[in-house]
Amino acid sequence: MLFIQDGKFAHSNQSLLFENLQLVLQAKEKMAIIGKNGVGKTTLLQIIAGHLSLSSGILQLKTAAYYVPQIAGQYNHMTVAAALRIESKWKALSAILNGKITEKLYEQLDNDWQLEERCREAFTYWGLQELEFNQSVATLSGGQKARLFLAGLQVHQPALVLLDEPSNHLDAAGRSLLYEYIQNSKVAMLVVSHDRQLLNLMNATSELTAGGLIYYGGNYDFYESQKDVELQARTAELNEKSKAVRKAKETERLTKERQHKLNVRGKAQKEKSGLAKIMMNTLRNNAEKTSAKLKDVHAGKIIQLKDELKQIQLALPDPNQMRFDWKGSGLHAGKRLFEAIAINHQYQHKKLWERSIDLLINSGERWAIKGNNGTGKTTLLQFITGALEPAEGLVYRSDFNAVFIDQEYSIVNRKESVQELARSFNQTGLVEHEINLRLHRFLFKKESWGTCCKDLSGGERMRLLLCCFIIGQRAPDMIILDEPTNNLDLENLEILTKALEQYTGTLVVVSHDTRFLEEISIDHEIIL
Structure with a gap:
């Protein structure tokens, strides 16, 4: 249904958004794409929809994708029919039903005699019964615009659907309709959302990063459980590495003390034995070189351990590094x-x-x-x-x-x-x-x-x-x-x-x- 190999996208100023992206979506598979804001989730959907192009890599589609945008304000200058991408067919159908019969009108209609019936059924499902085909999109509320583009799913009946934050502007009733549609639908879906109830309706989850997609089988709850396992492993590794740094520092301190005692004892013995001054200087220099060598060995080990510790800390999710020390408001409870x-x-x-x-x-x-x-x-x-x-x-x-x-x-x-x-x-x-x-x-x-x-x-x-x-x-x-x-x-x-x-x-x-x-x-x- 959808195949991307080694996908890369860079902005016009050459700043990289993501690379090494691999994606396979099978027929009827419902996959969620999650990731931080700004990582390129919407851009990825627009690439698949054909609105943008990969900077490099291979993109193959077995069917055209129907894209439901997150923001619909850019369609305000259009009519409802134009936004639904049925304007030419609808005008042709209206003209034919009004008695105007030409070969061009039949070509435009493309034998789609059920168009208006499908539209009315879709409008009824999404609570848009009062909508008119020639009505301006600008007259609709944010929730109505969201429902309009979702209605297009039943109008066009695509085999591949791309949904970008589809529940953002929907109220509780609208969300319920959306969840019902997703559960009953048999089409392939790629969904970008932060709505966890919706994400749990997916059967696969992929996390988008600058280095590509990380695939997790299962819905959002499964993804969270896998991330928890990763977090526990990183936390355990962090604790072990912290212990290793402390132990290395303690070993360095003990080694310094032991070497200092050996140097003092050796110097005293040599002075008693009456060694020549030049020999004493040579032995002292050797002892200092040995101490310096030991110091470098321990310092190098500590630096390496600290670098490893820093990398583990950076790998921890950002929220785990935050602290919320709220101060009380001072009002007594129940006031x-x-x-x-x-x-x-x-x-x-x-x-x-x-x-x-x-x-x-x-x-x-x-x-x-x-x-x-x-x-x-x-x-x-x-x-x-x-x-x-x-x-x-x-x-x-x-x-x-x-x-x-x-x-x-x-x-x-x-x-x-x-x-x-x-x-x-x-x-x-x-x-x-x-x-x-x-x-x-x-x-x-x-x-x-x-x-x-x-x-x-x-x-x-x-x-x-x-x-x-x-x-x-x-x-x-x-x-x-x-x-x-x-x-x-x-x-x-x-x-x-x-x-x-x-x-x-x-x-x-x-x-x-x-x-x-x-x-x-x-x-x-x-x-x-």
Whole structure:
């Protein structure tokens, strides 16, 4: 179905993205491609789709691939029919049904008389019943655009499907439809995603690195178990190598002491025996050469062991090198922070919710706000923060420090550099070295400290924000997150999860990622 041998891709400036890539995808096989942001997962899908070309290597396809893009904004100038790549056929079919019969129209239709029926069935499945073929893609929401391109799977019925973060803009209902389609489908699939529930529907997983693809049989849970085995082996090797360095240093110290004692004893004996001065100098020089030789041997061994130790440390996953030392918010557990009684809102003279909402959030609780797109989740968050007042009902807010974090992490000042933002959170007089140490712990190397925040990825902005909270020495009383996992790769998702697990304040989260909500121990929920 798909074969790539020795695949290499370099950008136009000759900077290498990946090389030595080997990939074989069989008919009906469903494979996940995972890896860090920026490693080239989307680029690989675009190469297979024919939008880009390998710099070198062999690519063979038995059938054309249908590509579902991660971002659909570039299609805003098109109609629904054009985005689905059926515009010519649809126009021909419409003209024929309206009585215009020409040989050219029949050629354009290519005997596809079931086109409109397939489209309507696909639109119905994906909840797009109101969609019109000549409607502009720009009029659709992000979730509707995602559903539109997924509907194209049933319209075109391809044998090879490429999905790039297909669940990113889908609500819970949309994700459920996607999972159902993947489970029931018999086509070959190559999927890039950080949605672990989706990844567990795959029967193979490959990790993309700069050096190519590393193949793991099985779904994401199997991949994680294999990575855990690798991590345990590396950790054991790290411990053994650390012991070897300590032992080598101790051996060096004991050898120095023993050689020094031998030299002193030998000198005393030689002086008693009355050796000539010239002979004494010769013997002393020989002893110094022996000591220097022993020192070089031990120093060389220690340097070699330290280099090996450093290589093992570099091979450890980045999250394992991080520390989250949250400071408590200072609010007592159970303190009433926010209460809403019979609240509702209006948009265009229409109530947002059929039934008014009651909600009580106490300090230390962990809340999930759930609901399909358009049910008012973000509006409710604005009521909690005080950015918006409800049209109906009563609201109480106590005095607490809340931080609102959206999926773009726009709270990060994009005009400042990494180091400037970190300094701005330093309210307790940390010296420069301590700030830099914390940046390093959160995987910001020295060469990145001058980088403007607008040039950071979503995962990097998330890590920087967590680092700034730690530098600030006091955690927010409440952290509010609106779809925080959408733009994170799996590694940064793990970092965020670990950070929130150790956070002791109040948490309010909007997310369709059920596994993420389970891992951060959500104990209350409201479904809109």
